[in-house]
Amino acid sequence: MAAIAPTNNYVVGVDLGGTKILAGVFTQQLKCVGKNKLSTKPERGPRTVIERISRCVKEAVEECNLTLEQIKGVGIGAPGVVDAESGRVVFAPNLGWRNIDLKNQLESLLDLPVFTENDTNLCALGVYQVELESKPRHMLGVFLGTGVGGGIIIDGKLYSGFNKTAGEVGHMVIAAGGPKCSCGNLGCFEALVGRQSLFHRIKTKVKDGEKTVLTEMLGSDLEDMRSGDLRKAIQKGDKLVQKVVEDAAEYTGIAIANLINIFSPEIVALGGGIIDALAKEMMPIIVETARDYAMPGTDKEVRIFASELGDDAGITGAAVLACRQTQ
Amino acid sequence: MAAIAPTNNYVVGVDLGGTKILAGVFTQQLKCVGKNKLSTKPERGPRTVIERISRCVKEAVEECNLTLEQIKGVGIGAPGVVDAESGRVVFAPNLGWRNIDLKNQLESLLDLPVFTENDTNLCALGVYQVELESKPRHMLGVFLGTGVGGGIIIDGKLYSGFNKTAGEVGHMVIAAGGPKCSCGNLGCFEALVGRQSLFHRIKTKVKDGEKTVLTEMLGSDLEDMRSGDLRKAIQKGDKLVQKVVEDAAEYTGIAIANLINIFSPEIVALGGGIIDALAKEMMPIIVETARDYAMPGTDKEVRIFASELGDDAGITGAAVLACRQTQ
Numbered sequence: 014m015a016a017i018a019p020t021n022n023y024v025v026g027v028d029l030g031g032t033k034i035l036a037g038v039f040t041q042q043l044k045c046v047g048k049n050k051l052s053t054k055p056e057r058g059p060r061t062v063i064e065r066i067s068r069c070v071k072e073a074v075e076e077c078n079l080t081l082e083q084i085k086g087v088g089i090g091a092p093g094v095v096d097a098e099s100g101r102v103v104f105a106p107n108l109g110w111r112n113i114d115l116k117n118q119l120e121s122l123l124d125l126p127v128f129t130e131n132d133t134n135l136c137a138l139g140v141y142q143v144e145l146e147s148k149p150r151h152m153l154g155v156f157l158g159t160g161v162g163g164g165i166i167i168d169g170k171l172y173s174g175f176n177k178t179a180g181e182v183g184h185m186v187i188a189a190g191g192p193k194c195s196c197g198n199l200g201c202f203e204a205l206v207g208r209q210s211l212f213h214r215i216k217t218k219v220k221d222g223e224k225t226v227l228t229e230m231l232g233s234d235l236e237d238m239r240s241g242d243l244r245k246a247i248q249k250g251d252k253l254v255q256k257v258v259e260d261a262a263e264y265t266g267i268a269i270a271n272l273i274n275i276f277s278p279e280i281v282a283l284g285g286g287i288i289d290a291l292a293k294e295m296m297p298i299i300v301e302t303a304r305d306y307a308m309p310g311t312d313k314e315v316r317i318f319a320s321e322l323g324d325d326a327g328i329t330g331a332a333v334l335a336c337r338q339t340q
Numbered sequence: 341m342a343a344i345a346p347t348n349n350y351v352v353g354v355d356l357g358g359t360k361i362l363a364g365v366f367t368q369q370l371k372c373v374g375k376n377k378l379s380t381k382p383e384r385g386p387r388t389v390i391e392r393i394s395r396c397v398k399e400a401v402e403e404c405n406l407t408l409e410q411i412k413g414v415g416i417g418a419p420g421v422v423d424a425e426s427g428r429v430v431f432a433p434n435l436g437w438r439n440i441d442l443k444n445q446l447e448s449l450l451d452l453p454v455f456t457e458n459d460t461n462l463c464a465l466g467v468y469q470v471e472l473e474s475k476p477r478h479m480l481g482v483f484l485g486t487g488v489g490g491g492i493i494i495d496g497k498l499y500s501g502f503n504k505t506a507g508e509v510g511h512m513v514i515a516a517g518g519p520k521c522s523c524g525n526l527g528c529f530e531a532l533v534g535r536q537s538l539f540h541r542i543k544t545k546v547k548d549g550e551k552t553v554l555t556e557m558l559g560s561d562l563e564d565m566r567s568g569d570l571r572k573a574i575q576k577g578d579k580l581v582q583k584v585v586e587d588a589a590e591y592t593g594i595a596i597a598n599l600i601n602i603f604s605p606e607i608v609a610l611g612g613g614i615i616d617a618l619a620k621e622m623m624p625i626i627v628e629t630a631r632d633y634a635m636p637g638t639d640k641e642v643r644i645f646a647s648e649l650g651d652d653a654g655i656t657g658a659a660v661l662a663c664r665q666t667q
Contacts, residue, residue, distance in 0.1 A: 094637040103637035111636065151502050163602075167494060174604025175478050178638040181601035186594050186633065188527075189515040198633050200515075267513050274508035275490075275602065277501025306513065306525050309438070310421040310430035311505040 023079060024335035025070050027089040028132060028327030031055060031107035031159035034066055036073040037328035038084075041336055043143055045325065049073035055108040062108065063115065067122035086339040087125050088331035090132030091115060092160045094178045100129045103178070106195040107160045128338045132156075132327055133285075134171055134180050137164025139330030140282045140320045149279035153272055155182060156285035156326070157265065160195070161203035164330075165276070183207070187268055202268045206261040208287060212238050214257050225253040240290035247294055255294075261287075262295035266302020273307045273315060284320040292319040350406060351662035352397050354416040355459060355654030358382060358434035358486035361393050363400040364655035365411075368663055370470055372652065376400035382435045389435065390442065394449035413666040414452050415658035417459030418442060419487045421505045427456045430505070433522040434487045455665045459483075460612075461498055461507050462657030464491025467609045467647045469660045476606035480599055482509060483612035483653070484592065487522070488530035491657075492603070510534070514595055529595045533588040535614060539565050541584050552580040567617035574621055582621075588614075589622035593629020600634045600642060611647040619646040 023046070028035040030053060037048045051069040053062055066089070074081055093105025100116020102108075119127045130138075137154030145152070154164040161183030165172040173179050183203035184196050191200030192210060204210050216235055219225060226249050227235055230242060246254040269281055281303070288295065300317045307315075320326055350373070355362040357380060364375045378396040380389055393416070401408055420432025427443020429435075446454045457465075464481030472479070481491040488510030492499040500506050510530035511523050518527030519537060531537050543562055546552060553576050554562055557569060573581040596608055608630075615622065627644050634642075647653055 094635055096637070104635055149502070165602075167499070172494070175476070175606035175642065176604045176638055176640050178635065179602065179604040181635050181638060184601045184633075184635050185512075185598040187513050187516050189518075189591065189594055191516075196635060264516065267516055271512040271598075272602070274511045275492075275506065275599070277503045277506040279502035306511075308421055308431055308505065308508050308511050308523060310423070311503055311508060313503050315502065 021083040021085060023084050024332050024339065025073060025084055025087045026328035026331030026335060027066060027070060027087060028135070028331060029053065029066060029089060029091045030132070031092055034069045035324065035328055036069045037325065037332060038073050038077045038079065039329075039332035039336075043329065043332060043336070045329070047073055047077035048328070049076060053108070059108070059110055059113045060118075063118045064122065066119060070123060081123065081125060084125055086335040087119070087123060087127045088135065088333070088335035088338070089115065089119065089127060089129050090135035090327050090331050091129060092132045092162065094181065095129050095131045097128075097130050097173060097177050100127065102129070126339065128334050130171075130331070130334055131162065131164070131180060133162030134164040134173070135330030135334060136284055136326040137166055137180075137282065137330065138171055138333050139322055139326045140284065141166050142333045143329055144282070144320060144322055145280065151276065151278045152280040152282065153276060153278040154282045154284065154320075155265070155269060155272070157206055157283070157287040158285035159208050161207050161285075163272070182268065182272060185268060185271065187264060187271065202264065205264040206287070208240060211243065211257055211261055211287070215254060218253055218257075223253050226251045227254065240287050244290050244294065258291055258294055259298055262298035263302050265295065266299045267306050269299065269303040269317065270306030273303065273311050277311055279315060281315065281317040282320045283318070284322065284326045286324070288319050289323045348410040348412065350411050351659050351666065352400060352411055352414045353655035353658030353662060354393060354397060354414060355462070355658060356380065356389075356393060356416060356418045357459070358419055361396045362651065362655055363396045364652065364659060365400050365404045365406065366656075366659035366663075370656065370659060370663070372655070374400055374404035375655070376403055380435070386435070386437055386440045387445075390445045391449065393446060397450060408450065408452060411452055413662040414446070414450060414454045415462065415660070415662035415665070416442065416446065416454060416456050417462035417654050417658050418456060419459045419489065421508065422456050422458045424455075424457050424500060424504050427454065429456070453666065455661050457498075457658070457661055458489065458491070458507060459654055460489030461491040461500070462661060463611055463653040464493055464507075464609065464657065465498055465660050466649055466653045466657030467611065468493050470656055471609070471647060471649055472607065478603065478605045479607040479609065480603060480605040481609045481611065481647075482592070482596060482599070484533055484610070484614040485612035486535050488534050488612070490599070509595065509599060512595060512598065514591060514598065529591065532591040533614070535567060538570065538584055538588055538614070542581060545580055545584075550580050553578045554581065567614050571617050571621065585618055585621055586625055589625035590629050592622065593626045594633050596626065596630040596644065597633030600630065600638050604638055606642060608642065608644040609647045610645070611649065611653045613651070615646050616650045
């Protein structure tokens with residue numbers, strides 16, 4: 014019997030975040046066969062970050078006992094405004110990037126075709142493709158992490174709009190004149206519920222003399238706080254953290270009601286690091302507030318749920334993109 | 341030479357507003373051959389309003405020396421959540437309507453096919469069809485009047501979403517915890533820039549002792565104030581009215597930036613009674629604020645302008661609907 018020829022039918026999906034780079038190796042059937050993680054280090058500048066992405070991809074492939082020759086393509090989601098056609102990252106406030114040629118630089122380093130998209134567009138695509146059995150026509154994904162972003166699926170396809178920038182829901186102003194956002198505006202959804210804004214609010218309250226178990230857990234300067242620490246604090250009965258998280262959940266519910274009023278999606282999927290860590294605490298408030306603020310008739314039979322893909326939504330969607338583009 | 345046979349190729353477009361009913365008789369080429377106007381009187385209840393719509397249509401047709409037999413169909417836009425398939429008005433806060441069977445009741449009174457839609461969806465469709473020479477793929481219409489609403493055109497078609505309710509941009513919360521809206525929520529776009537909210541803010545300032553020429557123009561109780569009065573007051577150098585209108589323009593700019601960030605349309609058309617009356621005062625602020633708040637890259641080459649259809653956008657779009665549905 015002839016030996017089975019080595020398949021080169023793999024793709025790599027990359028999720029480029031403000032904090033970490035995650036790369037996953039996938040089969041064409043979207044089965045993940047291996048993952049790798051590396052810190053982003055955006056403070057070292059775009060070139061270094063792109064080299065780190067390349068390293069993260071190469072190590073992921075090697076870890077799976079594969080070679081780059083067996084990879085058909087790489088999909089990558091970046092946190093900001095991405096021109097998917099040219100492969101440029103137009104604006105990514107959490108990386109400090111403006112007009113960075115991600116696709117071409119990464120293609121040179123890997124010698125593989127690279128396909129770029131906004132990170133949360135890909136998260137939405139990942140949820141749509143692997144998590145939903147009956148495919149809705151119109152779906153919305155909302156992802157809360159270091160940044161806050163969304164992905165819009167209309168008629169079963171990722172909707173990108175005229176400038177290919179649609180889905181920037183994190184910079185929807187919902188509290189005009191409110192806290193300053195990384196984008197420079199005031200009162201954006203992201204400035205109210207993004208990870209940094211939650212941490213900042215907790216730190217400010219602590220400076221103002223309020224008490225929290227987080228200082229016992231992490232030290233008085235609250236360095237290296239993570240979303241999971243907030244969950245642990247709430248489980249220990251911490252009222253300060255509970256209030257901050259509940260406020261964030263309420264703002265998220267208002268933002269989702271806005272999007273339901275505007276879009277009328279059938280499905281609203283939530284995800285991202287904050288939801289992964291705090292779904293139990295946040296989801297009931299998010300859903301109740303969203304239904305409360307949605308106009309009568311607009312949220313009928315609309316399903317609002319937390320994705321179970323967790324941290325893998327981004328790499329899964331990036332793999333879907335790479336599969337579709339290399340077929 | 342044989343006499344030209346009487347054509348029955350007309351349609352009627354109706355714009356049902358919180359204050360007035362406007363009906364226009366149109367040819368299939370969307371030329372308006374006559375119009376009629378009647379006050380809505382929503383306080384008398386839905387049945388009376390629907391009878392008034394019927395009367396307004398009949399008088400418009402008669403005024404054009406036509407008969408109802410020459411009308412192929414009637415399109416009507418209602419201010420709220422409309423289920424275009426069943427023809428029911430699900431929720432229209434400015435009329436006080438919930439779940440009213442507009443289509444069937446009006447069809448009985450007129451003995452003509454009636455097609456319903458959300459009013460501002462039809463305004464957007466009207467602008468798209470008759471005002472734009474090169475048709476954009478993705479367009480957004482935002483209309484400020486008694487209520488505030490929008491219409492979304494994606495891939496050249498009116499986008500209505502899963503519950504057929506898309507485009508309710510007036511109830512996008514942009515100032516959480518802000519002024520109360522007719523829908524019951526706080527801080528909606530409509531609660532900040534709708535006609536009633538502008539009038540209310542002016543009246544409150546006057547009660548607080550601030551001065552305005554409006555009291556000289558309209559009497560101290562400011563009864564029967566109209567959008568045009570605000571323009572006249574600003575032209576007379578009235579600082580109070582100018583501030584209220586400028587604030588409204590800024591909120592409108594923020595709302596439009598939100599929609600550009602979310603949707604990435606190619607065209608944003610503004611209209612409605614407030615824009616018709618105050619375009620010169622508001623549009624520069626709206627455009628500047630929208631471009632300021634839109635994420636870099638999202639508003640590139642996006643055209644933001646005030647529709648010149650004015651009050652006729654609604655009846656024109658309703659006529660487009662009737663033409664399309666009866667072809």
